[in-house]
Amino acid sequence: MIPEIEKASIKEIKAFQAEKLKEVIAYVTSNSPYYRRLFRQYKILPSDINSLEDLVRIPVTTKEQLQNNNDAFLCVPKSKIIDFVTTSGTLGDPVILGQTDKDLDRLAHNEAISLTCSGVTENDILQMTTTMDRRFMAGLAYFMGVRKLGAGIIRVGAGIPELQWDTITKFKPSYLIVVPSFLLKLIQYAETHGIDVNASGVKGAICIGESLRNQDFSLNVLAQKIKEKWNIELYSTYASTEMSTAFAECSEQQGGHHHPELIIAEILDEDNQPVANGQEGELTITTLGVEAMPLLRFKTGDIVVAHTSPCACGRNTMRLGPVVGRKKQMIKYKGTTLYPPAMDNLLNDFEEVEGYVFEIYHNEIGTDEILIKIASSSADPKLMQAIKDHFRSKLRVSPNIEICPNEEIQKLRMSKLGRKPISVIDKRQ
Numbered sequence: 001m002i003p004e005i006e007k008a009s010i011k012e013i014k015a016f017q018a019e020k021l022k023e024v025i026a027y028v029t030s031n032s033p034y035y036r037r038l039f040r041q042y043k044i045l046p047s048d049i050n051s052l053e054d055l056v057r058i059p060v061t062t063k064e065q066l067q068n069n070n071d072a073f074l075c076v077p078k079s080k081i082i083d084f085v086t087t088s089g090t091l092g093d094p095v096i097l098g099q100t101d102k103d104l105d106r107l108a109h110n111e112a113i114s115l116t117c118s119g120v121t122e123n124d125i126l127q128m129t130t131t132m133d134r135r136f137m138a139g140l141a142y143f144m145g146v147r148k149l150g151a152g153i154i155r156v157g158a159g160i161p162e163l164q165w166d167t168i169t170k171f172k173p174s175y176l177i178v179v180p181s182f183l184l185k186l187i188q189y190a191e192t193h194g195i196d197v198n199a200s201g202v203k204g205a206i207c208i209g210e211s212l213r214n215q216d217f218s219l220n221v222l223a224q225k226i227k228e229k230w231n232i233e234l235y236s237t238y239a240s241t242e243m244s245t246a247f248a249e250c251s252e253q254q255g256g257h258h259h260p261e262l263i264i265a266e267i268l269d270e271d272n273q274p275v276a277n278g279q280e281g282e283l284t285i286t287t288l289g290v291e292a293m294p295l296l297r298f299k300t301g302d303i304v305v306a307h308t309s310p311c312a313c314g315r316n317t318m319r320l321g322p323v324v325g326r327k328k329q330m331i332k333y334k335g336t337t338l339y340p341p342a343m344d345n346l347l348n349d350f351e352e353v354e355g356y357v358f359e360i361y362h363n364e365i366g367t368d369e370i371l372i373k374i375a376s377s378s379a380d381p382k383l384m385q386a387i388k389d390h391f392r393s394k395l396r397v398s399p400n401i402e403i404c405p406n407e408e409i410q411k412l413r414m415s416k417l418g419r420k421p422i423s424v425i426d427k428r429q
Helices: 010-031 033-041 052-057 063-068 101-117 137-149 161-171 180-192 221-229 340-347 381-395 406-413
Strands: 083-086 096-099 125-128 152-155 175-178 204-207 233-240 245-249 263-268 281-287 298-304 331-333 336-338 355-362 368-375 400-404 424-426
Touching (some): 010 052, 052 263, 063 298, 083 137, 096 101, 125 137, 161 180, 175 180, 180 204, 180 221, 221 340, 336 340, 340 355, 355 406, 368 406, 400 406
Parallel strands (some): 125 152, 204 233, 355 424, 368 400
Antiparallel strands (some): 083 096, 233 245, 263 281, 281 298
């Protein structure tokens, strides 16, 4: 189920995307109140946009613009909306997105080719440990993608290790769809209850929501901890509700592959210009084939690096490396620029740390401060000092640390919508 365009040459992919771009420009010009207004304001004609390089003529679309003009992005009457979803609201108020019947077919196609990219076939059974309700697009996408692929799926939902293991024992799934840190909870439950994880029949995990790799694609600490106990393949995926598209790892596990028929991806600097090859920048996307709410040059807020060398899997598509961090969660701390994923990786080095959240706030002189709230059964001052020393050696700074009850940490980690755990609470204005 590999689309031919993913095996085409870079030149052919660019030409293909240029034609798709012209189609979406014509579509939003006719149907999007927001983009019609934008084009009039900036005197942009559809005939002005003929190549991917011409994209820079179009102003970027920000999360705030999407929030403040939500309905103006709709290109169809609300009577044509089949499914309503919302973003997770990690960096602000959730955005409402509608999907038509055609959009749902596109979403299923996206997930089917993404799962195929990670080696899933029609002969596999997948156990979904993420929610399908609460207006969560990812759960719906997984279900429909597995169905389109012709594989089997078991909708268990989030949490409850006992139920997950009962299901694994009964149905023998070959893959789990899972937040990586939850795999540690499954391992812990298995060890406590005499379950041999490596005799379970699970051969891989399609991972959502947390990074598995360092920037050089080596396994990070979280992934190493999983692999030490459970010899399964771990596949990273990256997606967002606004994109309606996923970047999924292939067998080479060297970044998430781009689907050229579904999305145009740019990596932009602070001036909204493309960065040089191999440089960090903000992922900015233009959706292709979306009927209800297509987006042009939407800034995702995620800082990434694109990799363009050919992949050994046979695809020639661009690959996204692990997310370096969220632009709005960038911290300037004592002269050092930090992103929360770097701190995640350091805390995962400590077995005694059972859970944590980062609180970011401004101090009395207006500069960034970090407080790490940690759940640990050990209140040994040596642990606190070891964590501080570890941060100082790796990141050159030592944040404030506070030991809290595990219940408090778990409560803080649950988002308002309860769809996926959060590790950062940003109190900066």
